Amino acid sequence: MKTSNPVLARLGQAAERERAAGYAPAGGYGQPIPGQPYPTADGYPAAPPTVQPMSIDDVVVKTVTLLGITGITAVAAWVLVPDALLGPAWIGAAIVGLILGLVISFSRMANPALVVTYAVVEGVFVGVISKFFESLYDGIVLQAVVATFGVFFLMAVLYKMKAIRATPKFTRGLIAAMVGVFAVMMINLVLALFGFDTGLRSGGPLAIGFSLICIVVASLSFILSFHEVEEGVRMGLPQRYSWTAAFGILVSLIWLYIEILRLLSYFQGDD
Known part of the structure; x- marks a missing residue:
């Protein structure tokens, strides 16, 4: 069966x-x-x-499993990583997670072990960054978690109702937006390392606007994930590819959570 999605075509x-x-x-x-x-x-x-062949139930089970692993690891990192090491742990987990994410994304085979390892590493990242923000703004983590899953379920409902559909034009546009946002993030990171402040993460109007853009793009990425699951089931991909589908959902959830966490912190900066 043919599909306009290059990822699904490759996996197929x-x-x-x-x-x-x-x-x-x-x-x-x-x-x-x-x-x-x-x-x-x-x-x-x-x-x-x-x-x-994989089924929607397989993807649901794998997604819940990965979320559980990420959550447990996040709690462990929150408790075990001392405040003095939050920065190094944050940076280290972010780098390792990025590398693993790229390997999984461009791999031609589903690799459950790599996906689970990614969930563990991202759990450390989420745990230490959450601990940092919570130390500054009491209650912000719970607010971000509730908002993240609220957006996720809203997008699931909109997809189910076909209010938003993953048409070829939508897919191309969203992928271009994701690449653009990622490129801006990387450029901003490099400039920050050299002491240049672009204002994208400083809490001002530009930072708020950029976070809102990231939240919208991350939210819409769920539509692509839901579509890939639906198409993967239709194409009869082997059951183990449900790990790859669950990985895509996990990536979007973590990205959305981090951006919501940042946005909430901007509005509490004067507290």
Whole structure:
């Protein structure tokens, strides 16, 4: 089946190769017959491949699992990492998480171990950054968590009602926006390392506007994730690709949470 989504197309091709490899009987007997989907033995069709296609329930379970791992690791980091090491832990987890995220995103195979490792690393990142903001503004973490899941469920409802649809034009535009926002973040980070303040994270009007843009883009990214899950099920991707789908949702949730946390801090800066 064809799809306009390049990620799904790539995963679909990988899945086809996996299914093709899985068709060969364990004993090596039997040869495929033209028009026959499975190889045969002694003229009789062999059993269908054992690779199970993923379902929406699989993605839900994997997403909840990853959220649980991230949450538990975040609590552990909050409790165990001393205040003096919050900065190094924050930076280290952010760098490792970025590298793992890129490896998973550009990988041609679903890798559950890498996805779980990413959840652990991001749990450390979320835990230390949450502890830092909570030390400055009491109650801000709970507000950010509630707002994050509120936005997530709102986008799920809008997608279910088809109020927002992942059309090819929408997909291209959102991917371009995500790349643009990421590029701006990286440029701002590099300039900050050299002592140049662009104002994007200073709490002023420009910072508020940038955070609002990030929140909108992160929120809309859920539409792409929901669409990828739906299309992945329709294409019959192997069950283990549900980890990849859950990874996409986790990335959007963490990004949205961090941006909401920042935005809330801007409005509490004078407290």
